[in-house]
Amino acid sequence: MVYPSPTTITSLSKILAAAAFCAFLPNQAAQAQDPLADFPLFIGCELKGTYHVFFLSRVTKDGTATYTASDRIAGTITLDGKAKAVGGTEGGDCVGKTLKQLRASGQAHDLKS
Numbered sequence: 001m002v003y004p005s006p007t008t009i010t011s012l013s014k015i016l017a018a019a020a021f022c023a024f025l026p027n028q029a030a031q032a033q034d035p036l037a038d039f040p041l042f043i044g045c046e047l048k049g050t051y052h053v054f055f056l057s058r059v060t061k062d063g064t065a066t067y068t069a070s071d072r073i074a075g076t077i078t079l080d081g082k083a084k085a086v087g088g089t090e091g092g093d094c095v096g097k098t099l100k101q102l103r104a105s106g107q108a109h110d111l112k113s
Contacts, residue, residue, distance in 0.1 A: 035059045038079055040099070040108035043067055045075075047092030054094075 036059055043054045054067035054075060066086070068074045074086040075094060082098055085091030094107060102108040 035063070038099075039065045039077075040103070041111045042109050043075075043083075043094060043102055044107050044109070045069075045092040045094035047073075047090065052092070 036056065039056055039059060041056055045052050045054060052069040052071070052073065054069045054073075057066045057068045057074070059065045063078050064076050065078070066074060066076050073088075075083050075091055076086060077083045077099060079099065082096050083091070083094045083102070085095050094102065097105070097107075099108060
C-alpha cells in the first residue's frame with residue numbers, strides 16, 4: 001500500500017483548513033459589505049507571561065467583534081474603540097489598545113493569500 005508523504009498530508013491539511021474557513025465567509029454577492037473585512041483574523045496577547053492567540057469569533061450588527069482563546073478567555077473590540085476583556089478585569093497587553101495600535105505593535109494578524 002502506498003501512503004502519502006508528510007508534505008502531501010500537510011499541504012492537504014492546509015487546503016482543507018482554508019476551505020473550511022472560507023465556507024463561513026459571507027457571500028459577497030449576497031452581502032454588499034463584509035463586516036469581517038475590517039477586523040484581523042487573530043490577535044496575539046500576553047497575560048502573566050503566557051502568550052494567547054485570540055481568534056475572530058463573531059461580529060455583531062453594531063460592529064463589535066468578539067475574539068476567543070483557549071482557557072475560556074475572550075475580548076471585544078470595535079473599529080473605533082479599544083479592546084476590552086470579557087468576564088474579567090485582567091486582559092493582558094491587548095486591553096485598552098485600538099485596532100490601529102494592535103496592528104502597529106504586530107499583535108493583529110490578517111489572513112494573507
